[in-house]
Structure formats: C-alpha cells, structure tokens
Amino acid sequence: MDAKQEILARIRRATVDVTEKDPVKDQPVNWTYGLGIEMDDVVGTFEQKVIDYSATVVRSKPAGVPEAVVAGLKATGATDSVVVPAGLEKSWQDAMTAxxxxxxxxxxxxxxxxxxxxxxxxxxxxSGIADTGTIVLDHTEDQGRRALSLVPDRHVCVVKASQVVSDVPESVQNLRPSVEAGHPLTFISGGSATSDIELSRVDGVHGPRTLYVVLVED
Amino acid sequence: MTTELRRITEGNYGVARLTPAPEHGGTFLGQPKFPKAVKNELKLVVQRKNMRNATTTIRNKRALRVTETPNWEDIRQAAYEVKNRVGRHLDYYLEQAEKSLTANGVHVHWARDAEEANRIVGEIAKAKGVQEVVKIKSITTQETDLNEHLEEQGIAAWETDLAELIVQLGHDRPSHIVVPGIHRNRAEVREIFLREMKNYGRPCPEDITSNPPELANAARLHLREKFLRAKVAVSGANFILADTGSLVIVESEGNGRMCLTLPDTLISLVGIEKVLPSYDDLEIFLKLLPRSATGERMNPYNSVWSGVTPNDGPQEQHVVFMDNGRTNVLADPVGREVLRCIRCASCINVCPVYERAGGHAYGSVYPGPIGITLTPQLRGIDDPVDRGMPYACTLCAACVEVCPVKIPFTDIIVHLRNRVADAERKEFSTDVEVAAEKALMKAAAWVLGDYKHWETTMYATRAAGRVVGKHKIGPLPVPVANRWLDYRNVDHIPSQTFRDWWKANRGEEK
Structure with missing residues (x-):
C-alpha cells in the first residue's frame, strides 16, 4: 500500500465512530460568514489602526495622488530609485520621474x-481592514508580483477609501474571486516587525521597514 | 559583501559542519524525564527571569486583545466546530485538498512518518542540486529533525525566523512554539550573534549593542544574502484550504514572505490536521490566531497562495502531508481533541509549570499543556520521557480557559495519566520508581479499603506520635517521602486520632 492509501486507511480506522458521512450534517458550524462590525467611521478607524503600527497615513483627494506618492517617497527617505509594477497608474509614474x-x-x-x-x-x-489596520494586496497589475512589495526597504501603498471594510471577514469574502483566479494574497499590518527578543516589538526586519499609506478619499 | 558556504568545526563538538550543531544532536532521545530534567532548568536563574518577563508580557497583551473583541466566544465556538468537522472527516478533506493543490500545479506527497517526510524533502532538494535551503515555520520539521537529515546529505538548512536563528546559532533547542528563543535575553542574543554569525555567513557588526533593533538589523543583514541566493525553501503552513487549494502562513518579520517568494522551488511540510474545509473559514482563524498568539490585532504579514502563480514566486511547489502519529491521536476519542490545535501557544503562556520550568525540560519541541497532551500521543508512551509528560501539570486549567479552539487539556491529561498507569502496570512494572509507586498505591488501597484497616493504621500513627512527641518533622532520608519532606515541614504527629477525640467528646451522640 502506498503512503497515501495507508494514511487514508489509518484515518478511516481512527474515525470508525463517526457514522454520519456528510461532514456538514455531522458537525454544523454556527457562524455567519462575511459579517462586518458596527463602527461609526470605518475609514477613520482604519487610518488610526494603521498609525498604531507606527506606519504613516496621509489622506489625499484623487487628483492629488501623484503628488502625495512623491511626497511619501521623500518622507520615507527614498532619494534615487523606485520599483513599480507594470500596471501602476501612469500619472503616478510620471510624477515620480518628474x-x-x-x-x-x-x-x-x-x-x-x-x-x-x-x-x-x-x-x-x-483591500483595507479597519478593525485590524490591515492592507491586503492581491498582486494584480497595479500591485505587481509579491517580491516587489517585499524586497525594497520602503513601501508607499495607495489605498482607496472605497476599498476599506470594517473587519477581516468582509475583506476575506471580497477577495475570494481573486483567490479563485489564482492570485496570491498578502496581508500587511504595519511594517515588518519582530517580538522575538524578550517579546519587545521591534519594527523592521526583513520586509519593508517603512510603510507609508496614501489614503485616497474617492 | 558576500560570504561562502563552508564547514566549521568551532563549537560543533569537533565535527566539521555546514550549520551549527544543536545540543544532543537536536533530538530529545536519552533526556531524563520531566521531574528530573526540570531540576537543572530550575537552577537557571537568568532563564527563569527571562521566562517570567516574557510570559507575563504576552499573557497581558492577549487578555487586552480578547477584551476588545466582543464576539470572542462566538469565534472560539466556530473554530471549535470547524476543526471538529475536519478531524471527523479528515480523509475527505485531505483528498479534496490534494485534488485542489494538484489542479493548482502543486506536487502532493504523503509521508507516513518523520523518516519518510525527511527523505521526500531531501530527495527534492538533492534533485535541485542545491547546497542550502532557507526555512520558515519550522516546528513540523523540528518534529522530524529535518535539519540534521539535510546536514547529513550535505545540505545546509538555514532557519530564518529571528528566534529560530537565535536558537540555531546558539547550538540550542527551541523552548516555545511561537517564540522559540523566549529563554534568551538580549545580552545573550548579542553574544551568540557576535560569536557565531561570522562562521555561517555575514558577520555581526563588532560594535553591536544589546539593543533589540540593532540585533534585529544584524539578523536582517546576515539573512539577506541567504534569501537573495536561495533556490529552494522549506516551509510549514498554518492552514491548508481544501476548496481553493491554498496554503496560509501567518508571520511577523517577512522571512516567510522571502522564503515563499524568492526561491525557485518551495517544499511545504504540513501535518495532516492543518487542513480547513474552505477558504471562507480563514476569516474565523485570522481573527483568532494573532490575538491568541502574539496579542496583536493582526500579525504583520499573512501570505495566502494557491499553488504556482505564473511569473510570481516559486514555479515548482511541493506539499508533503505528514502523519507521523497524528492518526494515532485521531483514534483516541478523548485525545483527538488536541488535533484542533492551531499552535498559538496561549496555553503555554499561561501555564505556571512552563513559566518556571522553561521549554527544554519537557523533552519535546512541543512544551507546556499542548506539548504534554500532544507528544505522548504522537510518539506513544514507550519512552519514560513521554510517560513523564502528563505529570508536568498541576491541573489548574488556566490553559483550558484561554485555548482559542477549546481543547480540554486537563481532561486529556487525566486520561493520559490513566493510560500511562495502565501501561506501567502491564509493561513497565520492573521500573524501580513504578514498582515503588505501585506498592504505595497498593498499601493505600488496603488502608482505605476498610474502616478497620484505617483504624489499625491510625493506631500506628498514634504510637508514632507518642514516640516523636512535639517535634516537627523535617527532611528525612526516607525514599519517596524525602521528595516531600525535603521542601516542607510536617507538623508534629498527633498522639490522639480524630476518631479517639470524637469518641471522647461526642460519644453521647451515638
């Protein structure tokens, strides 16, 4: 018997006491999926929670995004070069070049x-998640492959207010089509950090050590 | 600045090795069982202080996050139900996961035990012709001692999590499942980095202080060249999503993202119990795990990937489903409840025994409440170390209160003590300690079995009380009894029993 068949046989022997073969009938799950949390100001909460991770958030009108991105680059200490995904909004790229x-x-x-x-x-x-101050990338054209937002030391990320939801379940539900289309997801909550030395949080290990968020009031 | 892979003898017990040699060959074989091992650990004053600071901090952070989540109990209940569903129908969900992963371009392998898992990973790495691999989420591979297997094959396995790096460079063993270097303080970490980094890659800056940000930066620089040149990564996973064929890794530093993104080949070794029915279930566990594990609303990075993504990340991916004793756990209707574990370590962080003993005394990569309930079930109870584990507990049940998936640890511990006692009666009755304990229990059964026996025994103590008089009883060289008496004074033995007193004072009420 090969390993797969043997492991499956062991599982079936171990669970002979389970007589209902339909997993859903056998063990119901009392949970309503995709629910949000009641909150007065979803976008404001998102902003505050991202700041709690010692990241920077600036608000911008849609027309001001190119300038806000350039200001963000300068604020994080970038001086010479910027990586961008091929699908990034052209006007932002032009502003950086200028x-x-x-x-x-x-x-x-x-x-x-x-x-x-x-x-x-x-x-x-x-996507943006207010309750946890999380930004989610699904690595489509305007976000690029995963290595882009990982290896450089500073990340300027443009999030639209309309993308921000109250809690994790709404975001996970909204992103399901991306996952089904084969895209990876990266959830980013503040910059890279560690608590491995005496459990004291240190911001900045391997991922970008500085996160700068431009929140677009669309 | 780049460094080359070389063999180092310094600090490696005279053997030229690619990676730092762990103490005791990395395994726990031959270690004394908990009650003996803990004695040495309790003498480590610095470690005890480190552990107290760390566990207190993390307990308080977790408690704060839980109080700000109003539906916490509903989330726990949902997670409990989802994991039960998986455990009770594991064959169904594993086959579904295999099908989805295969459709996503992943090679799926099955491993009955640690040896088979190591062989599969080793063969893939060898076929790629690499001399080194980078690693993330390593507990499952510590269960199989994969690093030592790869070292034997001439492949260096680099731990990339900061705590794992501290443990690896320190020739040490992990002592916690989320923060494996929890027993080390900043001054010790600095010493380890200064002494060891230069032998295995980019050296630590000579003028480094013990300030954590500086230490973290040294790790960043040391590991970056390894990330950038790595061709093969080995990972674990927090969750496997059966319907979409996705793997999930929850982490903090970005070392996971590096391992999952930069190499050409990714091998993920996962326990069969890590499967969740659906991508949708992720919302439950992403609310539960970070708050329980590190006391954060969300940990810095989560990666979800569904096999091979063209032009993004590793283009060759392998997933190894490993049993290694998990089906034995599943076969025990009481014990199987530990398979719900999501490795958050909240049980460990509240455990009074763990806080004082540290993680090394247990003799398993899984210490604390989860360790003493999981390990003897995974490995069986043939070894005295495993038989000792269920006794490393006061049954205070603090772990039961905090467990996000409602594992009834204390019920399982009592159940395992029963199993151990049964096995010892039948199979290990020649063990001196076991024989002494059995004799004691037999005597107790006789004394307590009949009121006349009890009275006779009481007469004996009355006689003893008259001999000893009003002296307190301190340390005495009496076997077994000395374990108690070495640490406690016993009041003088009364020369009148309670029954005598009753007869004398309340006799008329008969």
Missing part, C-alpha cells in the same frame, strides 16, 4: 539584486 526618481518598471522582471538595491516600491492595494 521629481527626479529613476522609475524601474518590473517588465521584464527585475532581478532580486536590483530589487534589493532600489530605494522604495510604490503599489496600489486590493
């Missing part, structure tokens, strides 16, 4: 070394 940044478009794919030697990355986002 501000003197070398814009490195990930098409064709940049090497790991190039990503490592680039000051910052600019991406859009797929």
């Amino acid at each position: 501000a003197g940044f070398e814009v490195r478009v990930d098409e064709p794919q940049l090497s790991h070394e190039t990503l490592d030697q680039t000051d910052a990355v600019v991406t859009a986002a797929a």
Whole structure:
C-alpha cells in the first residue's frame, strides 16, 4: 500500500465512530460568514489602526495622488530609485520621474539584486481592514508580483477609501474571486516587525521597514 | 559583501559542519524525564527571569486583545466546530485538498512518518542540486529533525525566523512554539550573534549593542544574502484550504514572505490536521490566531497562495502531508481533541509549570499543556520521557480557559495519566520508581479499603506520635517521602486520632 492509501486507511480506522458521512450534517458550524462590525467611521478607524503600527497615513483627494506618492517617497527617505509594477497608474509614474526618481518598471522582471538595491516600491492595494489596520494586496497589475512589495526597504501603498471594510471577514469574502483566479494574497499590518527578543516589538526586519499609506478619499 | 558556504568545526563538538550543531544532536532521545530534567532548568536563574518577563508580557497583551473583541466566544465556538468537522472527516478533506493543490500545479506527497517526510524533502532538494535551503515555520520539521537529515546529505538548512536563528546559532533547542528563543535575553542574543554569525555567513557588526533593533538589523543583514541566493525553501503552513487549494502562513518579520517568494522551488511540510474545509473559514482563524498568539490585532504579514502563480514566486511547489502519529491521536476519542490545535501557544503562556520550568525540560519541541497532551500521543508512551509528560501539570486549567479552539487539556491529561498507569502496570512494572509507586498505591488501597484497616493504621500513627512527641518533622532520608519532606515541614504527629477525640467528646451522640 502506498503512503497515501495507508494514511487514508489509518484515518478511516481512527474515525470508525463517526457514522454520519456528510461532514456538514455531522458537525454544523454556527457562524455567519462575511459579517462586518458596527463602527461609526470605518475609514477613520482604519487610518488610526494603521498609525498604531507606527506606519504613516496621509489622506489625499484623487487628483492629488501623484503628488502625495512623491511626497511619501521623500518622507520615507527614498532619494534615487523606485520599483513599480507594470500596471501602476501612469500619472503616478510620471510624477515620480518628474521629481527626479529613476522609475524601474518590473517588465521584464527585475532581478532580486536590483530589487534589493532600489530605494522604495510604490503599489496600489486590493483591500483595507479597519478593525485590524490591515492592507491586503492581491498582486494584480497595479500591485505587481509579491517580491516587489517585499524586497525594497520602503513601501508607499495607495489605498482607496472605497476599498476599506470594517473587519477581516468582509475583506476575506471580497477577495475570494481573486483567490479563485489564482492570485496570491498578502496581508500587511504595519511594517515588518519582530517580538522575538524578550517579546519587545521591534519594527523592521526583513520586509519593508517603512510603510507609508496614501489614503485616497474617492 | 558576500560570504561562502563552508564547514566549521568551532563549537560543533569537533565535527566539521555546514550549520551549527544543536545540543544532543537536536533530538530529545536519552533526556531524563520531566521531574528530573526540570531540576537543572530550575537552577537557571537568568532563564527563569527571562521566562517570567516574557510570559507575563504576552499573557497581558492577549487578555487586552480578547477584551476588545466582543464576539470572542462566538469565534472560539466556530473554530471549535470547524476543526471538529475536519478531524471527523479528515480523509475527505485531505483528498479534496490534494485534488485542489494538484489542479493548482502543486506536487502532493504523503509521508507516513518523520523518516519518510525527511527523505521526500531531501530527495527534492538533492534533485535541485542545491547546497542550502532557507526555512520558515519550522516546528513540523523540528518534529522530524529535518535539519540534521539535510546536514547529513550535505545540505545546509538555514532557519530564518529571528528566534529560530537565535536558537540555531546558539547550538540550542527551541523552548516555545511561537517564540522559540523566549529563554534568551538580549545580552545573550548579542553574544551568540557576535560569536557565531561570522562562521555561517555575514558577520555581526563588532560594535553591536544589546539593543533589540540593532540585533534585529544584524539578523536582517546576515539573512539577506541567504534569501537573495536561495533556490529552494522549506516551509510549514498554518492552514491548508481544501476548496481553493491554498496554503496560509501567518508571520511577523517577512522571512516567510522571502522564503515563499524568492526561491525557485518551495517544499511545504504540513501535518495532516492543518487542513480547513474552505477558504471562507480563514476569516474565523485570522481573527483568532494573532490575538491568541502574539496579542496583536493582526500579525504583520499573512501570505495566502494557491499553488504556482505564473511569473510570481516559486514555479515548482511541493506539499508533503505528514502523519507521523497524528492518526494515532485521531483514534483516541478523548485525545483527538488536541488535533484542533492551531499552535498559538496561549496555553503555554499561561501555564505556571512552563513559566518556571522553561521549554527544554519537557523533552519535546512541543512544551507546556499542548506539548504534554500532544507528544505522548504522537510518539506513544514507550519512552519514560513521554510517560513523564502528563505529570508536568498541576491541573489548574488556566490553559483550558484561554485555548482559542477549546481543547480540554486537563481532561486529556487525566486520561493520559490513566493510560500511562495502565501501561506501567502491564509493561513497565520492573521500573524501580513504578514498582515503588505501585506498592504505595497498593498499601493505600488496603488502608482505605476498610474502616478497620484505617483504624489499625491510625493506631500506628498514634504510637508514632507518642514516640516523636512535639517535634516537627523535617527532611528525612526516607525514599519517596524525602521528595516531600525535603521542601516542607510536617507538623508534629498527633498522639490522639480524630476518631479517639470524637469518641471522647461526642460519644453521647451515638
């Protein structure tokens, strides 16, 4: 018997006491999926919770986003180069170039070394979660492949107010089509951090050490 | 600045190795059982202080996050039900997960035990011709001692989680399942980094202080070259989503994202109980796990990936479903409840025994309440270390209160003590300690079995009381009894029994 068959046989022997074969009938789950939380100001809560992770949040009108992105790059200390996904809004890229940044478009794919030697990355986002201050990327065209928003040390992320929901379940539900289409998801709550030394939180280990969020009031 | 892979003898017990040699070959074989092992651990004053600070901090953080979540009990109940559903129909969900993963371009393997799991991972790495792999979420691979297996194959396995790095470079063993280096303080971490990093890659800056941000930065620099050149990564997973064929990793530092994104090949070794029925169930566990584990509303990074994504991340992916004793756990209707565990460690963080003993005394990569309930079921109770484990508990049930998936630890511990006692009566009756305990219990059964026996015994104590007089009883060199008396004074033995007193004072009420 191969390993798979043997393990399955062991499982069936171990669960002979389970007589109802339909898992849903056998063990119901009393949970309503996809529910939000009542909150007065979803976008304001999101903003506050992101700031709690010691990230920066600035609000911008849609027309002001290119300038806000450039200001964000400068605020995080980026001086020379920026990585952008190929699908990033053109007007943002133009503003960066006009501000003197070398814009490195990930098409064709940049090497790991190039990503490592680039000051910052600019991406859009797929979802924002107010209760936990989380940004979710689904790595579609305006966010790029996962390495882009990981290797450079500064991440300027543009989140639309209309993308922000109250709690994790709503966001997970909204992102289901992305997952079904094969896209990976990355949930980002503040910058990279560790609590591994004496459980004291240190911001910034391997992921981008600085997170700067442009919150678009659309 | 780049460094090359080389073999190092310094600190490795005279053996030239690619990675730091762990103490005792990394395994727990031959370790004394808990009551003996704990004696040495209790003498480690610095470790005890580190543990007290750390567990107090994390307990309070968790409590705060739970109080700000009004429907916490509903979430716990839902998680309990979802995990029960999986356990009771594990064959169904594993086959579904295999089908979904395969459709997503993943090679699925099955491993009956640790040896088979190690062999599968080793063969894939060898076929790729690599000399090193980077690792994330390593507890399952510690269960199989994968690093040592790969070292034997001439492949260096680098731990990339900061705490795991501290443990690996420190020639140490993990002592906690979420914060494996919890027993080390910042000064110790600095020493380890200064002494060891230079042998295994980019050295630690000579002028480093013990300030945690500086230490974290040293780890960042040391590991970055390993991430950038790694061709193969080995991971665990927090969850497998059966319907979408996705894996989920919940982490903090970004080392997980590095491992899951930069290499060409990804091998994920996962316990068969890690499957969840549906992607939808993620919402329950993402609310529960970070708050329970690190006391955060959400941990910094979660990765969800559904097999191979063209032009993004590893283009070759393997998932190994490992049994290694889990089906034995499932076969026990009482014991199987531990399979709901999501490895948050909240039980460990509240355990008064763990806080004082530390994680090394248990003799398992899983210490604390989850360790003493899971390990003897996974490994069986043939070894005295495993038979000792269910006794590393005061039955205070603090763990039962906090467990996010409602594992009734104390019920399982009592159940396992029964199993151990049964086995010892039948199979291990020649063990001196077991024989002494049995004799004691037999005597107690005789004394308590009949009121006349009890009275006779009481006469004996009355006689003893007259001999000893009004002296308190301190340490005495009496076997078994000395364990109690070494630490406690016993009041003088009364020369009158309660029954005598009753007859004398209340006799008329008969």
